[in-house]
Amino acid sequence: MSGFFESMRCSECIDWGEKRNTIASVSAGLLFFTGWWIIIDAAVKYPKMEDFNHSYHACGVIATTAFLMINAVSNGQVRGDSYSEGCLGQTGARIWLFIGFMLAFGSLIASMWILFGGYVIKEKQEVYPGIAVFFQNAFIFFGGLVFKFGRTEDLWQ
Amino acid sequence: MAGIKALISLSFGGAIGLMFLMLGCALPQYNTYWPLFVLFFYILSPIPYCIARRVVEDTDATSNACxxxxxxxxxxxxxxxxxxxxVFARAVLIQWGACALVLTGNTVIFGTILGFFLVFGSNDDFSWQQW
Incomplete structure (x- = not known):
């Protein structure tokens, strides 16, 4: 029984090979843009301020900013094994990535807060806008993670 | 000759896809032309990859960030x-039947565009890179 999971090698039973980066990009795109279309749908269905407070859109915008920040630096830059120094070097890349991940987690937490604080606790008739905000941020967050860590930079060389 | 056959079958696919899209718009029980806006997406969809292919110099790397x-x-x-x-269908701007027809058309058209890249993208004697 022990050692059951050790014999399972996930990276070896599927041969990602050269297609790995393409698959990661496609799934990241699917997640990210599905997230945005969910919130567009909610905004179309509930145009009134009482049903869907327009300031809740800020959450998704922050998540998108975080997505761009996370993916603007390469893993090699953070580890310090890239050829060029960049404008701020390794420390700058680390701080940039730190702020990016902080914004990403922050927007995910904020969307949960909106769902529960704005809709569930107040016992509104329509809970769907809150759920849409939550799913939008979750999809953008996981899209960012897939785009960042799903790709390998070995294929670039 | 293989290029000609592929081209003809791909254009057939494109025509079928556009037919589904127009059916979703123009059938008498639907008769709303809002779904035609997806035409913009059809035109835009190959553009990023074409740009990236021109920008990136052809090195030995199997992939790159761009x-x-x-x-x-x-x-x-x-x-x-x-x-x-x-979203149109959920906003009751078009009916769900029209939405289904448009989605079918989407699938066919994007399959056609993908086929275009697969057939002519890697071929050396008739490639996009000569443009």
Whole structure:
């Protein structure tokens, strides 16, 4: 029984090979843009301020900013094994990535807060806008993670 | 000769896809032309990859960041083409039947565009890179 999971090698039973980066990009795109279309749908269905407070859109915008920040630096830059120094070097890349991940987690937490604080606790008739905000941020967050860590930079060389 | 056959079958696919799109718009019981906006997505969808291919110099690398960004953008455009009619249908701007026809057309058209890249993308004697 022990050692059951050790014999399972996930990276070896599927041969990602050269297609790995393409698959990661496609799934990241699917997640990210599905997230945005969910919130567009909610905004179309509930145009009134009482049903869907327009300031809740800020959450998704922050998540998108975080997505761009996370993916603007390469893993090699953070580890310090890239050829060029960049404008701020390794420390700058680390701080940039730190702020990016902080914004990403922050927007995910904020969307949960909106769902529960704005809709569930107040016992509104329509809970769907809150759920849409939550799913939008979750999809953008996981899209960012897939785009960042799903790709390998070995294929670039 | 293989190029000609592929070209003809791909254009057939494109025509079928556009037919589904027009059916979703023009059938008498639907008769609303809002779904035609997905035409923009059809035109936009190959653009990122074409740009990336021109920008990136052809090295030995199997992939690079610019091409992956282009694939990401292309996926976004494709998802938008599927999302728009669904949002239209949920907003009761078009009916669900029309939405289903448009989605079928989307699938066929994007399959055609993908086929175009697969057939003519890697071929050496008749390639996009000569343009």
């Amino acid at each position: 091409k992956e960004l282009a694939i990401f953008m292309t996926t976004g455009i494709v998802v938008s083409a599927f999302g728009l009619p669904i």
